[in-house]
Amino acid sequence: MINLLKARLRHGYQAIPNPLTVPIHESFPGLPYIQPDADLEKLNRLCPVKAFCEKGLDLGKCVFCGICEREEPQMIDFKPNYQIATDAREKLIIAPGQEKLPPIVPINPRLIRRSFALRNVSAAGCNACELELGASTNVNFDMGRYGIEIEASPRHTDALILTGPISRNMADALQITWNAIPSPKYLVLCGSCAISGGIFAQSSELKREFLSRFEAQLFIAGCPAHPLSIIYAIHSFMGAK
Amino acid sequence: MKNPYLLQYPEPQETGSFIQELHKVLKQGYLPLHYFGTPEDLLYALLFKGDEILAFCAPFPAERVLPSLANLYPAFGIFERLLYEEYGIKPEGHPWLKAVRNFLPGDSKHEDYEFFRSDSPELHEVGVGPVHAGVIEPGHFRFICKGEIVHHLEIQLGYQHRGVEKLLAQGDPLLQYPLAEAIAGDTVIGHGLAHALMLEKLHDREGAATKIRNIALEMERIAMHLADLSALAADVAYIMGQNLFAALRTTVINSSLAICGSRFGKRWLRPGGVNYGISPDQADTLKKTLLTVKQQVIDSCEAMFGNLSVITRLMDTGVLKYEDAIALGTSGLTARASGVLVDCRMNFPIEEESGFLPYIEGGGDVYSRAYLRYREIIQSLDFIIEDLELLDFQAPLYTAPGKMVPNAISLAMVEGWRGRILHIAKSCADGTLNWYKVLDPSLVNWQGLALAMRETAISDFPICNKSFDLSYCGSDL
Numbered sequence: 001m002i003n004l005l006k007a008r009l010r011h012g013y014q015a016i017p018n019p020l021t022v023p024i025h026e027s028f029p030g031l032p033y034i035q036p037d038a039d040l041e042k043l044n045r046l047c048p049v050k051a052f053c054e055k056g057l058d059l060g061k062c063v064f065c066g067i068c069e070r071e072e073p074q075m076i077d078f079k080p081n082y083q084i085a086t087d088a089r090e091k092l093i094i095a096p097g098q099e100k101l102p103p104i105v106p107i108n109p110r111l112i113r114r115s116f117a118l119r120n121v122s123a124a125g126c127n128a129c130e131l132e133l134g135a136s137t138n139v140n141f142d143m144g145r146y147g148i149e150i151e152a153s154p155r156h157t158d159a160l161i162l163t164g165p166i167s168r169n170m171a172d173a174l175q176i177t178w179n180a181i182p183s184p185k186y187l188v189l190c191g192s193c194a195i196s197g198g199i200f201a202q203s204s205e206l207k208r209e210f211l212s213r214f215e216a217q218l219f220i221a222g223c224p225a226h227p228l229s230i231i232y233a234i235h236s237f238m239g240a241k
Numbered sequence: 242m243k244n245p246y247l248l249q250y251p252e253p254q255e256t257g258s259f260i261q262e263l264h265k266v267l268k269q270g271y272l273p274l275h276y277f278g279t280p281e282d283l284l285y286a287l288l289f290k291g292d293e294i295l296a297f298c299a300p301f302p303a304e305r306v307l308p309s310l311a312n313l314y315p316a317f318g319i320f321e322r323l324l325y326e327e328y329g330i331k332p333e334g335h336p337w338l339k340a341v342r343n344f345l346p347g348d349s350k351h352e353d354y355e356f357f358r359s360d361s362p363e364l365h366e367v368g369v370g371p372v373h374a375g376v377i378e379p380g381h382f383r384f385i386c387k388g389e390i391v392h393h394l395e396i397q398l399g400y401q402h403r404g405v406e407k408l409l410a411q412g413d414p415l416l417q418y419p420l421a422e423a424i425a426g427d428t429v430i431g432h433g434l435a436h437a438l439m440l441e442k443l444h445d446r447e448g449a450a451t452k453i454r455n456i457a458l459e460m461e462r463i464a465m466h467l468a469d470l471s472a473l474a475a476d477v478a479y480i481m482g483q484n485l486f487a488a489l490r491t492t493v494i495n496s497s498l499a500i501c502g503s504r505f506g507k508r509w510l511r512p513g514g515v516n517y518g519i520s521p522d523q524a525d526t527l528k529k530t531l532l533t534v535k536q537q538v539i540d541s542c543e544a545m546f547g548n549l550s551v552i553t554r555l556m557d558t559g560v561l562k563y564e565d566a567i568a569l570g571t572s573g574l575t576a577r578a579s580g581v582l583v584d585c586r587m588n589f590p591i592e593e594e595s596g597f598l599p600y601i602e603g604g605g606d607v608y609s610r611a612y613l614r615y616r617e618i619i620q621s622l623d624f625i626i627e628d629l630e631l632l633d634f635q636a637p638l639y640t641a642p643g644k645m646v647p648n649a650i651s652l653a654m655v656e657g658w659r660g661r662i663l664h665i666a667k668s669c670a671d672g673t674l675n676w677y678k679v680l681d682p683s684l685v686n687w688q689g690l691a692l693a694m695r696e697t698a699i700s701d702f703p704i705c706n707k708s709f710d711l712s713y714c715g716s717d718l
Contacts, residue, residue, distance in 0.1 A: 004544035011537070014488040046415070048415040048419050120376045124400070126423040126424070126714050129426070131426065131427060131505075138487045138488075139488050152374035169342075169345060170379055173379065199416070205402055
């Protein structure tokens with residue numbers, strides 16, 4: 001009993017007072033700043049997933065491995081900014097000189113402002129996004145405070161949050177889970193695997209047709225997505241006050 | 242010889258004598274490390290006893306039929322299933338030849354596979370998954386129960402299969418390391434380090450900053466053991482423990498974020514060394530943090546393991562017997578909690594691990610696996626705190642790559658937090674890779690969970706599953 005009391009006292013108050021504004025450690029590679037004169041082709045040659053294009057860096061492909069930043073620190077700098085989520089796929093491309101991603105427009109605040117339930121389908125990722133999604137509900141991040149819940153039954157949810165690049169073996173299960181969610185429903189893609197196939201994009205074992213049939217409304221970048229990014233994204237999407 | 246190893250290219254022998262030879266050494270108490278086929282139409286068998294490794298090789302048999310070893314040595318069961326699935330080599334007399342990863346109609350060599358079933362009217366089946374109730378990876382569990390008691394559990398994985406070995410063998414040097422990290426996102430350092438060591442050996446390159454790499458490996462062990470203690474506490478409704486351990490895990494993984502930018506240690510290591518060093522300031526902060534964590538772990542664990550309502554749930558639940566743990570070829574914490582003295586840090590130490598002695602527990606039950614986690618957390622904390630004292634802050638972070646040794650087989654083993662991780666690859670004459678094989682301890686240890694569930698109440702499945710905490714994506718690759 002005395003151990004428990006000591007542990008409880010040392011535990012203190014663990015919840016982050018405001019996960020929407022809390023600063024993150026400066027070593028966190030979040031939203032990158034690309035110098036206006038950066039040589040994007042050169043950066044792309046360094047990139048394992050070829051995430052650079054003519055317009056800039058596609059955060060939906062980026063795996064945040066940091067190789068471009070370590071090799072060419074004068075061209076690109078990943079800032080400790082965890083607001084790396086958008087409401088449209090093309091908005092995830094960050095152009096040279098751009099300092100922020102466009103804000104997320106709430107999808108239907110009248111309906112989901114106070115309460116939003118999600119069903120996770122893990123489809124062939126590496127389990128890091130799943131752990132971070134789980135951590136978003138823990139004692140530190142506690143996204144339940146905003147009425148965001150991860151539910152067991154798809155019947156009780158408003159959205160499907162997909163992690164992983166979708167293997168052929170998971171394609172059917174994903175479709176069945178999606179069908180079981182009552183309308184109106186939303187599709188959230190969490191992490192670079194779900195958004196673009198990520199590090200596994202070249203694999204012949206993927207089957208991503210689901211994403212051509214159903215359009216996602218929220219894209220959370222990261223490899224894995226950080227709990228603060230997840231909370232920022234979903235909270236903005238709900239239009240919560 | 243020291244881990245990692247450049248294996249002497251084993252002379253291929255005729256299939257009959259290959260199998261005979263295997264039977265001979267298996268009788269002498271050697272255990273399988275891996276048994277696999279390669280695109281050059283060769284079979285490889287790697288076995289070990291203590292710190293000794295044997296390698297055998299044979300061409301694929303004519304007609305692609307081979308006598309099965311699994312009847313006598315169940316540890317070969319899963320490897321032979323993979324051999325059949327990947328290369329169509331049929332192990333004759335295999336007790337239960339079924340799909341591992343390719344089960345879709347059209348891909349599968351097992352058309353219309355039906356799950357193991359019983360026709361007794363007193364038994365019922367419970368099917369769970371692939372999509373589970375929580376935020377968990379996909380897999381299918383099929384229980385055959387009498388009332389509450391599980392008679393048999395069949396585990397069908399493969400849903401996470403995304404062709405990692407194929408992608409790794411393509412050998413894109415930019416893609417390879419991040420890919421190795423994504424074999425299992427909860428074992429980033431374990432798989433990353435095994436990959437790095439294997440490649441270093443293949444390029445005749447010494448790894449730099451080995452102390453930092455070991456600190457990273459042990460931090461991962463601490464973090465994931467804490468996550469498991471938290472999950473176990475949650476499943477026996479000991480909510481205080483759930484929160485104490487979850488917060489401790491956050492502290493530990495945030496310390497790794499402070500060094501490399503990732504809570505999972507992604508991008509920390511690289512072949513040849515590390516990307517991010519530890520500065521004297523960071524070492525100081527880390528040491529202070531870990532000392533506080535240690536005290537908190539001791540108090541939290543003493544409280545939890547002294548709580549009767551917790552230990553009555555954990556003790557004698559989900560027992561994996563010593564004989565079964567050995568026969569199945571399990572490794573890591575799963576094996577050690579059943580009294581099997583096996584640990585890569587002892588059997589095949591890498592640079593910073595010499596003189597390491599693992600803890601074991603005898604019970605083989607959920608309690609043993611939970612309590613062993615507690616002991617291993619403290620052991621790893623002490624290990625890191627000592628290593629931080631000895632850290633050379635001037636040391637180079639990584640070495641320059643050398644030239645690839647042609648036609649060589651390189652093998653590296655790392656004791657990840659789950660158990661023995663094995664990366665093995667063969668180089669061609671032109672500096673590309675011929676093949677790449679990965680073995681996560683989960684692939685083998687899942688069989689242990691299936692056995693541990695027998696005659697256990699189905700309501701205890703969550704705590705049994707969490708006490709093993711095996712990887713789906715690590716097995717499915």
